[in-house]
Amino acid sequence: GAVVSQHPSRVICKSGTSVKIECRSLDFQATTMFWYRQFPKQSLMLMATSNEGSKATYEQGVEKDKFLINHASLTLSTLTVTSAHPEDSSFYICSAGQGAAEAFFGQGTRLTVV
């Protein structure tokens, strides 16, 4: 299957700083990528849809100014958590795929804000 690579796998940052997470499709082009978040004991929840060359689409309740998404190429989407606070500590994971087929996921990023 296709490979999606996500970095970093873990990051600890100080409150008020920004953190960038990268999601790359290694062997296919992805015009659309998806960013999910998972809090402890909860389901993966879609945060936003990243569209190559255009603005991301955010789910209700997700602040677009806090979670900046850039999808500048067909193989790379980035999620920047700006001015991170402890409540942003969570597991973030991206996915990409082609059409209506299965999705391929990155390895996820565990963000801890102290």
Place this chain on the structure above:
Amino acid sequence: ILNVEQSPQSLHVQEGDSTNFTCSFPSSNFYALHWYRWETAKSPEALFVMTLNGDEKKKGRISATLNTKEGYSYLYIKGSQPEDSATYLCAVRRDNYGQNFVFGPGTRLSVLP
């Protein structure tokens, strides 16, 4: 709001036992259901994509069924092995053309040797 549920939340079985778990979803506006296997520190791995009522799919010792009329899917593992230990996620697609999913909370399986 599309809500996907899975049960049980977790289970422990002995090596060699067969087991099954459930994914429930609203039966209206159904497009597709995906099963994923997710080991700690790895990417979720796609197991099955199921679209038609009555679908049955099999991969080795793992199989799945789909009932779209009543809104559930079962995942079966025959003769569980320790390497089957993982979280099994079910995801329902929100539309007919993309990769937009609603996930269940997962079933965490532990197979004891």
